[in-house]
Amino acid sequence: MLVIRRLLFVALCCLGACAREQEAELTVFAATSLRDAFTTLGESWKAAHPGVALTFNFAGTQELRTQLEQGATADVFASADQRHMTELVKAGRVSTPELFARNEPVIVVAKEAAASIRAWRDLLGAKRLVIGAPDVPIGRYTLQILDKVGADFRAELESKIVSRELNVRQVLNKVKLGEADVGFVYRTDALSAPELTVITIPAELNAIAEYPIAVAANAPHPKLAEAWLALVRSQEGRGALERAGFLLPRAP
């Protein structure tokens, strides 16, 4: 009898511990491109919030949106794309989002082609161009950029597309491996591959990606979520984002 009582006591303690742990866990859904910046911020978050577990779910924005639509539990959602965030707002899955970072599409060049392709005007010298699929954010921005160049330039460039990859990392990998000689990626991705030559796209042609962040409507810990948003907005948060290659939102 005593043994049973003791076991029951231990079991209840375990349950209590589990419940306490669940009380103090912040779950952040974030676009893959935010991995470096958010992981850095996570370290200082842990120092400031001992006892609060921090869980990241990094994936493509589209995948995260699908997970949220299917009822996944998250406190914060940081999107690489306004469109997906707007859809989630409409569906009542997140509260009012706010812009916290911007990311600039750039061109990366494999080392085999680095000698001949040095600036935007050399782009037609590329043999194999890789871009994102039209429905993937980086692919959509790339098409917006191509919309602004002349029809001939665009047609010639499009004839060199050998693959429309399903996420920006795949575009980067194809160039890193030398399979493609040129690809359109974000500045943050280019920064992670120092062996590649980076060409800046002329400002009048470029389409800058905008990153909104919001508290999830079903957030188990909305206060902790607000605290994470505050950290991202803080001096420290902006510094981490800039070091990862992001631009900050324009002052309102």
Next chain:
Amino acid sequence: MQRIAIAGLGALLVAFLALPIIALFGTLSLSDMQVGLQRSLVWPALRLSVLTTLCSLVFVISLGTPLAWTLADRRGRFSGMIETVMQLPIVIPPAVAGVAMLLAFGRRGLMAGLLYPRGESVSFTTAAVIMAEVFVSAPFYVQAAISAFRRIDPRWITVAKTFGASELQVLFRVALPLSAPALVAGAAMSWARALGEFGATLMFAGNLEGRTQTLPLAIYTALESDMRAAQALAIVLVVFAFGLLLLIRSSAQSSEDRTR
């Protein structure tokens, strides 16, 4: 009572495996299906999938049958090791297989100097799709063929040889007819695997409509914009695969009947 308990456990697995497939069909209305099937990426992808899986099947059978025949009698010193190595592609995650293929056959790969003296490369071509499919699907056929050849009663082969049959005649006139149903089943399994191939293709061949975008890649591409189109495409794939699996079942059945 025990029988019911055993069947109950089995039913649990049936429910688990069947529910997602039922959901795939049940949650899409007929008009959604029509809209989904009208997307421009559907038919080129279906055509490419049929074409490439047929090509890869030809390679798998014409190279896999001699390999299985050689490995089946366990004579060579390394045959056990080779047999195990041949099974590895089943365990390797397909995306990793794609990276490995790039490292071997890519522009900067191990074989680049030998294969591409003029700087051309197989990556981003339909040939690369077929290569990826052969890589992931061959083990299924080879394994089925090895077991089929091992089940042949060795006396049949001895008899054929005493009547003066050459090695090739033994293979074509005795071994192949005897194990035909099992070989067909293995080939269908291998074909089904090639049809579903996604990760290695995406890595090694890329994703371009009409050239390297097979059905699974088209499904994933559609998923980025339109869940219904992705679902419609997935249904096409499932129905196609279902027909294939029925073929496997019926040929396995006839193989059983024959051995009885």
